[in-house]
Amino acid sequence: MPIKSYLVYPHEGRKSELIRALSQIIECDVMPAQNEELLILVTETDNKDEEELLKEKLEAIESLKLLSMVSGFNTPQNS
Amino acid sequence: MYTSLTNRRSFIKKMAALSAMTAAASMFPGILFADEQEKGLPKGNISWKKAPCRFCGVGCGVLVGTENGKAVAVKGDPKSPVNKGLCCVKGYHSIMALYGKDRLTKPLVKKNGQYVETSMKEALDLIASKMKETIKDHGKDAVSIYGSGQWTIPDGYAASKLFKGCIGTNNVEANARLCMATAVTGFLTSFGLDEPMGCYEDIDYADVFFLWGNNMAEMHPVLFSRLLDQRLKRGVKIIDFATRTTRTSMAADRSILFEPQTDLAVANAICYEIIQNGWVNTSFVEKHCNFSKGLTNMGYGLEDNYSFKDKPEKIDFKAYKKFLEAYTPEKVEKISGVSAKDIKYMARLYGDPNKKVMTLWCMGLNQHSRGTWANNLVYNIHLLTGKISTPGNSPFSLTGQPSACGTVREVGTLTHKLPHGVVTNKKHREFAAKIWDVPVENISSKPTYHTVEMFRALDRGDIRFMWIQVTNPMVTMPKLKRYRDGAKKEGRFIVVSDIYPTPTTDIADVILPSAMWIEREGMYGNSERRTQYFEQMVEPPGEAMSDTWQIIEVAKRLGFEKQFYYQPETHIEEIYTEYRRHHDNKKHNMAPLEVLKSQPGAMWPYVDGKSTKWRFNATYDPACSNGENFHFYGKPDGKAVIWQRPYEPAAEEPDKEYPYWLCTGRVVEHWHTGSMTRRIPVLHKAMPNGYVELHPNDAKRLQIKTGDSVKLTTRRGEITLPAAINQRGVPAPMQVFVPFFDEHMLINDITLDSFCPISKEPDYKKCAVKVEKA
Numbered sequence: 001m002p003i004k005s006y007l008v009y010p011h012e013g014r015k016s017e018l019i020r021a022l023s024q025i026i027e028c029d030v031m032p033a034q035n036e037e038l039l040i041l042v043t044e045t046d047n048k049d050e051e052e053l054l055k056e057k058l059e060a061i062e063s064l065k066l067l068s069m070v071s072g073f074n075t076p077q078n079s
Numbered sequence: 080m081y082t083s084l085t086n087r088r089s090f091i092k093k094m095a096a097l098s099a100m101t102a103a104a105s106m107f108p109g110i111l112f113a114d115e116q117e118k119g120l121p122k123g124n125i126s127w128k129k130a131p132c133r134f135c136g137v138g139c140g141v142l143v144g145t146e147n148g149k150a151v152a153v154k155g156d157p158k159s160p161v162n163k164g165l166c167c168v169k170g171y172h173s174i175m176a177l178y179g180k181d182r183l184t185k186p187l188v189k190k191n192g193q194y195v196e197t198s199m200k201e202a203l204d205l206i207a208s209k210m211k212e213t214i215k216d217h218g219k220d221a222v223s224i225y226g227s228g229q230w231t232i233p234d235g236y237a238a239s240k241l242f243k244g245c246i247g248t249n250n251v252e253a254n255a256r257l258c259m260a261t262a263v264t265g266f267l268t269s270f271g272l273d274e275p276m277g278c279y280e281d282i283d284y285a286d287v288f289f290l291w292g293n294n295m296a297e298m299h300p301v302l303f304s305r306l307l308d309q310r311l312k313r314g315v316k317i318i319d320f321a322t323r324t325t326r327t328s329m330a331a332d333r334s335i336l337f338e339p340q341t342d343l344a345v346a347n348a349i350c351y352e353i354i355q356n357g358w359v360n361t362s363f364v365e366k367h368c369n370f371s372k373g374l375t376n377m378g379y380g381l382e383d384n385y386s387f388k389d390k391p392e393k394i395d396f397k398a399y400k401k402f403l404e405a406y407t408p409e410k411v412e413k414i415s416g417v418s419a420k421d422i423k424y425m426a427r428l429y430g431d432p433n434k435k436v437m438t439l440w441c442m443g444l445n446q447h448s449r450g451t452w453a454n455n456l457v458y459n460i461h462l463l464t465g466k467i468s469t470p471g472n473s474p475f476s477l478t479g480q481p482s483a484c485g486t487v488r489e490v491g492t493l494t495h496k497l498p499h500g501v502v503t504n505k506k507h508r509e510f511a512a513k514i515w516d517v518p519v520e521n522i523s524s525k526p527t528y529h530t531v532e533m534f535r536a537l538d539r540g541d542i543r544f545m546w547i548q549v550t551n552p553m554v555t556m557p558k559l560k561r562y563r564d565g566a567k568k569e570g571r572f573i574v575v576s577d578i579y580p581t582p583t584t585d586i587a588d589v590i591l592p593s594a595m596w597i598e599r600e601g602m603y604g605n606s607e608r609r610t611q612y613f614e615q616m617v618e619p620p621g622e623a624m625s626d627t628w629q630i631i632e633v634a635k636r637l638g639f640e641k642q643f644y645y646q647p648e649t650h651i652e653e654i655y656t657e658y659r660r661h662h663d664n665k666k667h668n669m670a671p672l673e674v675l676k677s678q679p680g681a682m683w684p685y686v687d688g689k690s691t692k693w694r695f696n697a698t699y700d701p702a703c704s705n706g707e708n709f710h711f712y713g714k715p716d717g718k719a720v721i722w723q724r725p726y727e728p729a730a731e732e733p734d735k736e737y738p739y740w741l742c743t744g745r746v747v748e749h750w751h752t753g754s755m756t757r758r759i760p761v762l763h764k765a766m767p768n769g770y771v772e773l774h775p776n777d778a779k780r781l782q783i784k785t786g787d788s789v790k791l792t793t794r795r796g797e798i799t800l801p802a803a804i805n806q807r808g809v810p811a812p813m814q815v816f817v818p819f820f821d822e823h824m825l826i827n828d829i830t831l832d833s834f835c836p837i838s839k840e841p842d843y844k845k846c847a848v849k850v851e852k853a
Contacts, residue, residue, distance in 0.1 A: 005095035007103055030088060034105065034111040040099040042092050070828045 002051050007068045008039040014063035015039070023060045027054050041067075094761055095663035097331040101168045114180025129156055129679060130613035131603045132170045134750045136228070136478030137161060137299050138605025139170055140679040145616050150174040150597060158340070159679040161279060161609065166805065167300040169750055172759045176595070177617070178760035183578060183592035184402035188642040194226055195589065199622045203629070206546070207636035208587075209572045214246070214752055220527055225538075227550035228480030228487050230626065231601030231655040232610070233488035237630040237643070239498065244515035245639045249494045249527045255480065255487035255552040256530035260551075261445040263475040263488055263837040265454025268389075268837070269462075271713025272666070276515030276694040277473030278607040279438075279518055282306060284471025285437035287316045287428045290340065291457060292443020292844075294808075296326040297747035299441070299477055303327070318425065319729040320345075321443065322742065322844075323816055324809040335425070336811055339845045340738050341415035343449055344726035346456035347406035349426045353463050354400055358430030360465030367709050369716070370394045372402075372723035379448050379730035379833035379842075383535050387836035394723060410851050411709050413790050414726065429460050434459070435471030441479060446844050451837035459721045467719075468696040468709060476794065478606045479751070485604015489667075489683075490658065494533075500525060500659035513693065516642050517564050529853055530589065531832050538565025546574040548626045549593065553582035554752040554822050557841045558795055573658035579743050581754045582822050584847035593626055594619035600651040601627070602675065609690075610669060611680035618748060627654070635662045642819035665702040666712065730843040733813065737793060737847035739777075740814040743826050744844075746807065753820035769821030770803040773850065774812045778804045781852055791815065791828040794845055798853045800824050815850055819843075 008030075009056045010018040015037055022030045022041060027050070031040040058067060101113055103831050127142040140159025142151035149318040153174050157164035186202035189192040224238050230253065242251045264275045282288075282305045289795040295303040307330065309315045320332035320342070328334035337345055353359060372387040380387075406418035408426075430434055438461065444453045457474050458467075466472035478484055491498050493504045500507030503524055514518040528536050534556055543568075556562045566573055566586045575587035578595045598619035604610045619625075624632075631650065634643040652672055659669045662683070670681035670690070680688035686701045695711050697703040703710035711719040735738055748754040748766040756762045771789050773781075783789055789802045800817060810816045817826045833844040 003091045003095050005099035007099060019203060029092070029096070030113050031100075036103075038103055039114065040096060040103060042096050042099070070095070070102045 001045050002048070003042065006041040006043070007070060008036060008041045008064060009068070010039070010063050011012040011065045012037070018061065021063060025054070025057055040067040043054045090740060092763065094484055097168075097761065098765070099634045111533050112790075116342040126558075128614060128616055129158075129682070130597055131605065131611035131617075132166070132479060133167045133173050133481060133755075135299065136480050136483055136606045137302050137458045138481060138603065138607070138609055138611060138680070139166055139301055140424045140538060140611070140653065141166060141170055141173065141175060143616055148617055150177055150617055156679055160681070161605070161607075164300045165304060165672060166302050168747065169756060169762065170301075172761060173656045175759040176755035177598065179759075180536055180622050182461065182623075183580065183584075183590060184623060185592060186622065187590040189588045199591075202591060203632045203636060206574050206589055207633050210544055210633070210637060213214065213572065217543050219246050219248045220250060220542065222248060223252070223528070223533060223542050223544065224546045225530070225552065226251075226252060226253040226492055226534065226548045227552065228255040228478065228483030229549045230482060230486045231435065231490065231603060232482065232485050232490055232629070232658065233651050235482075235490040235492040236498070236654055236658050237627050238548070238632070239490060239492050240515050240642065241630055241637075241639065241765045243497065243502070243522055244511065244517045245521065245634065245637070245642055246826060247294045247523055249523050250526065250533065251492050252494055252528065252530045252533050252817050253487040253492045254530070254552065254555065255483040256493060257555060257841060258442060258445060258479050258841060259476075259483045259488065259553065260493070260529075261447065261450030261454060261835050261839040262478075264451040264583060264838040265458065267713075268451060268722065269455055270695070270711050271440060271460040274470045274608055275473070275475050276482055276696075277475055278692045279305070281437050281471050281473035281691060282309060284435055284543060285309075285315065286313075286471070286475065287318065287436045289318050289320055289425070289428075289438040289557070290311070290327055290331070291438055291440040292322065292475065293743070294325040295439060295477075297744055298479070300747060302477070303330075305340065311798050316428070318428070320425070322811060322814065324811075331392050335417060335421050338416045339416070339742070339814070340448070340729040341411075341417075341452055341726065342444070343724065344406055344411045344414045344465040345417055345422060346453070346460065346724065347403055347724075348408050348411040348422045349429060349829075350407050350456070350459050350463060351403040352408060352423055352426030353430045353460065354403065356430060358424070358426075358432070359463050363465030363709070364463060364721070366707060367711060367718055368721050369718045370396055370399045370723065374531055375725055375727065377836040379837065380531065380836055381730060381831075381833055383539070385530070385836075388395040389837060399721065399723055406602065406726075429466070430465055434463075435469075436466050436475045437471065437475060437479055439475050441477040442610050442784070443839060443844060445476070446842055448730050448835055448842040449727055449846065450835040450840055450842070452722070455722040455724050458719070460723050468693050470693065470835070471825070473835060474754075476606070481605065482603035484606060484608065485602065485610055489662075490605055494529055497522070498658060511621075511661065514657060527778045531834055531839065531841060534562040534565065535572060538562060539546075540566070540568070540570065543570060546573045546576070548629075550574040551581045551583045551752040551754055552823060553586055554819065555827060557827055557843060559825060559827040559830075560796060561832075565808045576629055578623070579754050579755070579758065581752070582825070591629055592621060592623040593629070594623045598623065599625035599627070600623070602655065606679075608682045609680040610675060612672065612675035615678075621702070627651070729842065731794075731831050731846045737849045739848045739850050740815060741791065741830070741846050741848035742810070742814060744816065746818045746820060749820035751820065752822065754822075756822070766820075767827065769800055769818055769824035770806075772803045772806065772808050772810050772816040775804055776812055776815065778802065778852070780848065783852050790850070790851045790853040791817070792849040793830060793831070795829045795831065798824060798826060798829055
């Protein structure tokens, strides 16, 4: 049951559009920054297959410029 | 305790979100997720009060929220000029360190091998009687106190006054000897006065930042975020100059790696280039600098009772220039592994008259067997180019503890120091004796033991009583096994004051429960000479008592009621007011307590109601009196010193039997030995245990994968740890890195106790090690 967090960068001027797009995906929790063009995304899926499907959905969002996984929990001990 | 799957998932999601917020905060200083942060804060009638953060030496201002006698929330103080409302992951969780389930709440006395709870009165009586007995049987130099850069200013002051002024022994040391002593001797030898001339505001003006052996992204994340912010706003350059690839390297504009110890040669090569290319600020150097050389081939302090005293000798610019001919970029490339092109690139940045340069360093430069030299060499670069003591031109030594500067360096809790000056100076002793109300003969003119030698003396039996407060030497001492065994010998009496059980409380005869941070009143002094006050916000648990009051109680029992006249309700104010008298001059005046209470700290020298941001610069520093633009008044002739310091190898270098370098250090999640942060669930889960980083090529050759057990063997012993390949950091080939926070994997059992002969600070960054798949 992978739980991952990402920093998400929208294309210029498309932050609101990106928030709306991500909010419609059930596996996603979105936390927009108030004063920067950046969102935090936390994803939760049940297995690797769902994870792959989610990845495809995310890649299809046009307002999304860059998705950067946060390595905070990706420590040597957990890998 | 049972945790439902739903709760667990929710917890993990919160941690994931928190990690992302922390990462975002590192990249976008001041970024707000207000909705989320507000969601995270408890509701209710919360009272918010200011304090400096409990952890590192950056000295971020935090606001602590309390409700019903408990600290319930922390947020960055937007009024603090240090962090401007931002906190790192440790700061945000700092209050959780107050509430670990195994907090020490009752004094414990070892009887027949078992710890037995006792009252605080009985424990303090026992400590005082043991001190008297030890002094009677073995002399006053058989008792000692070992504190830390986490001591508040009043803690360190009370300790110094009791031991140096009243008992009459200079057996006062602190763990800042292990991290900042080299910075001190660097400042003293180059400028005659300790601590940075500039301040954090330099970050807002500098065009280029050199991070010299300094993984700032992990160790000083809030300050690092200010650098990144300047890059976004002004396009500044960040150069990471280090022995290992870290998060800092990844965020920097350039990462330049050098072979361990060879930064001495590279610094000289930069100076060579500056001179060859005509980038010397000639008028600055002629007016404000002298040239000197000192002794070389000093040894490494590996033997007991090692001593060294430098013999400075003045030289001229011509001789210095001649000396540098051995350090052309092409020659140094062969020693250091840094290409001549990169050396020239760095020299060009330093030498460009249109660029303001800030060099930042911490343990990489200080924990160095030629650390004082290394500090001198960085100052040489800034002095030759005249890039010093002006906004944005700043060689800046960072600290790792909240009051390494405020307490250890300014109060002077080191064997040779007094609050003002040194024990070897008669006038300084007379001055201290007058304020302390003790006969001047009480203060010994002879320094006794620096930290490594103090623990060697405990092992030998020259020291019989040691009181350890707010530090964990049984994790941090190099070549630890010797000192652990020594402390356990018959006829030693050890008192440990702490808030949690640690490997150091394991060697104690008496354990005193201490009040932590906002459970008492105090002050810390940070890296930029900023003194910050915090009031008591919550009650300490059980019988826990502040370290200051523990010392006062013992002092009274030893018969020093007159000197320790302080009252329970007002003792912090009384001590601080008395302490200020030691620094009552334009060069070091401390701000009055009411000022510290009203604002997020003040920088000394505090003169005419103002903090001094740039020392030695007549525009900003009222202590300058030579009529020139700059006045390095720490030296009798008002001039700073450019030192001729050569490259010399480390005490122990890789060979056939031990072919790798071993480097140790820290991680962002844990503060030093982890005794507090490992009790904070989010931080512990994020980084639960120690590990060894290897270069991928070495790992491949040794058939080691991440998670495999790896045996490290040095001449001191062996240890087995899980491997980390291409994870947090990546060492250079034939080097390994191990963090020291994990008390279950004591890397210091195998490190070497060599030290800089001038500062006596150990080199934790370099020894030879054999690496095998376990």
